[in-house]
Each structure stands twice: as C-alpha cells, then as structure tokens.
Amino acid sequence: MLELFGTSVNLAPIWLTLEVAAITTVVLLLLGTPLAWWMAKMRSSNKVVLEALVALPLVLPPTVLGFYLLIIFNPTGPVTEFLRFFGFEGQLTFSKTGLVIGSVFYSLPFAVQPLMHAFEAIPQRLLDAASTLRASFLDRFFTIVVPLSQRGFLVAATLAFAHTVGEFGVVLMVGGNIPGQTRMVSIDIFDHVESLEYDQAHILSAMMLIFSLCVLMLVYGLNRRFGVKVG
Template sequence: MEVFGIPVDPAPVSITLQLALVTTLILLVAGTPLAWWLARTRRRWRGVVEAVVALPLVLPPTVLGFYLLVALGPNGPVGALWEGLGGERLTFTFTGLVIGSVFYSLPFAVQPLMHAFEQLPRRPLEAATTLGAGPWDRFVSVVLPLSRRGYLVATTLAFAHTVGEFGVVLMIGGNIPGETRVLSIAIYDHVEVLEYGRAHVLSAGLLGFSFLVLLLVYGRGRRPEVAP
C-alpha cells in the first residue's frame, strides 16, 4: 500500500484497529459494573479500588508491561495456570496484547463512566422504582440513556488510548510482524532505520486521529446556551 507515493505496510494498521476495537468492547462490558459500584458504594476500601483503577495513569508503561510479562509468561502464575488448562501461550501473542491493553486503558473507560453515574439525578431512578422496575430495567431504561455522554467519552478515550500504546504492548507482545507489531512500534522501527518518510505517514495519521478524537469528546461537551 502506498500513501503519497510512500510504501506503507497495512498490517500494523489492521492489528492496531483490531486491538483497539476488542479492548474497547471488553472495557465497556467489564468497566460498567465496576464504575457503577465505585459511583454508588460507600465502603471504606472504595478509595483503594479507585486508586488501583487509576494506577496506569501514573505508572510507567514499561513497569506495568514488565509485571504483566512476568505474570502471564510460561513460568508466571497466570500464564502457567492458563497453559496447564490447555490454553495457548499468552505472551507475545495478540491475546497478550489485549490483556495488556485492557489493564493499561482501564481508567480511560472506568473514570468517565463513574463520573457519569455519579451525576445521575435521583428522581428518575426513584420514579422507575415506584413503577415497579427492577434493577436491570432501571439500568437499561434510565441509567444508560442518561449516561450516554459518559459512554461516548469512555469509548473514544479507551479506543484512542489503545491505538497509541507503546511500552506495554512492546513488553508483553514484542515486535512480531503480522501478529503483534502495532502502529506505535512500526513508527519506532522506521525511525530506528532512518525511514522518516514512512514514520511521517504513520505519525501524521495518528496525530490526525488523536485530534479528531479530542474534538469529538470536547465538542460534544459544549451545550449551546438558551437565551433568556
């Protein structure tokens, strides 16, 4: 594939998009009950759980990647158990990339959902309860529609953050062409061998994508004021 006359390998683009899509779907499904619990619980150890969720925001990606590599490796507790049950190797595979990405992008999905749930008005939920709606009915018919902006932010940030990952995916997935080489690693490879043209094409694509994501998030957050 050529872009402006510069040959570009489409495989890293495809792998990156697949990784971001799978990771985002997992985070939305798994992050919703976690965010709901954090928004509603008054347990003393809520702060501990919230700190663990937010840890990837301050922890160097290589540190998180290293401990995931140790845990998921053939001699690690998770990797050894998984392979003992007949599962495929987790490290240096697409599955390993997904696991690492889920951990690293967790706060980008959970925090917007948690804030959306915290801001829910109580009256619609109380009215639904009065009308006999069960917990699941209340969540589907009341919580989800009122939290749609939180889901939009969580989806866009988790997807974009996964697209731009480098340290975690390099530690746990390596740099296997056609399998674990994502866009960020491909850019590093091009720069390392002084292929600046190819690096420019991929970097410009990520730059434009990142800007569009932020424009979507902040643009949707602006509400036109109604004149009195």
C-alpha cells in the first residue's frame, strides 16, 4: 500500500504487471528473433501470409483474442494437452503462465516488426563477405547482424514491454482477476472505475500515462537518432 494525495493505492498489481511484461519481453525476443530473421530473408510469396498472421493482434479486438484464448487454453483443450506432453501440470487460464502466453501472442507484432525491418536493412554483401571468410552462420549473426540491429532490438524490447503493460482485454479474459496472481494494473484501474473509486483510478492511470509517455518518447528519440523503423 502506498499513500498518495491522501488515497491509499495497492501496488501489488503494478509489480505483477512489470513482472509479466518483463518475462513476456524476454520470451518475445527469444522467439521473435529467429521468426523475424526468417521473415526478413523470405523471398517466397508466403511471406505475405506470415506478415499478416503476425500483424493480426494489431487489428483483432483484445477481447476477441482473449475469448479464443479462453477456448484453446481450457484444461481439456489442445494447448494444455500439448504442454502436458512436456510435463506441464496445472491450468493455463487463471495463472501467470497463461498471462505470459496470452501476452506473447498479443505483443508479437510489436517485437517482430521492428526486428524484421532492422534485419532487412542489413546489406547482404556484408554477410556474403563474412561467408567468404568462412564465418559460420552463428558467427555472422552475432558479429554482424546483432551489432547492426542493436536499435531494432531496443525498439522491439521497449514496445513489447510497454504494450504488455498496457494490455487489458487479453488479461481480463484469461486471468480471472485473482489478487496477487493475475490482477494486473489495467484491470485494477477498470475495477476502481467500475466501483466509483475514482481517486485510486486517477492515481494509477496517471502512473500509466506518464510511464507510457516516457516509453514512447524513448522510442521516438531512438528513431530520430538512429533512424530505426518502427511498425
């Protein structure tokens, strides 16, 4: 609990939100990097399909995505069965794991698109030159691609993180609003508004607003200085 302007604000949802956003960002960078690389190098017309699929969460209303997740996450559903195969126990809905998986889907375009654009901007001749010097793929990736796409990684990470922090529909649908486990800050604000506790809502909203503004300024600042394409 924190006292601000005479109103006590529970900070637990904020910490949970930051934790889920951080884990989601790491997962997205790990999964998004190979996916973005693959898409950047793709020459076939299938690329269009893949690009559209990745961008889907941008246009789908989060509550729709959340409702589908509710269906495919259910304890007898395909995703849970698949994870059981790897020794997963428990249930995806109403758990932090479920929140992270949902957020990974939801924030996918925000990580993959900047990475893809960064990878596309790397001159092929640099990679070819390295190949002639017998640099292995991993060698080329870590000594050429990663340093040249630094800003792309930074933008991808920032946007993925910020977007997950601001997420509402998906976590609302699959989370179950359990205090300390799945009650994230956006839901907390919604609850305060619904129960007419406008003071708490104002404070949390102001925190979110300032945070988002800072993140966006950071991203646009990076854009200006280094010319990284976003979105």
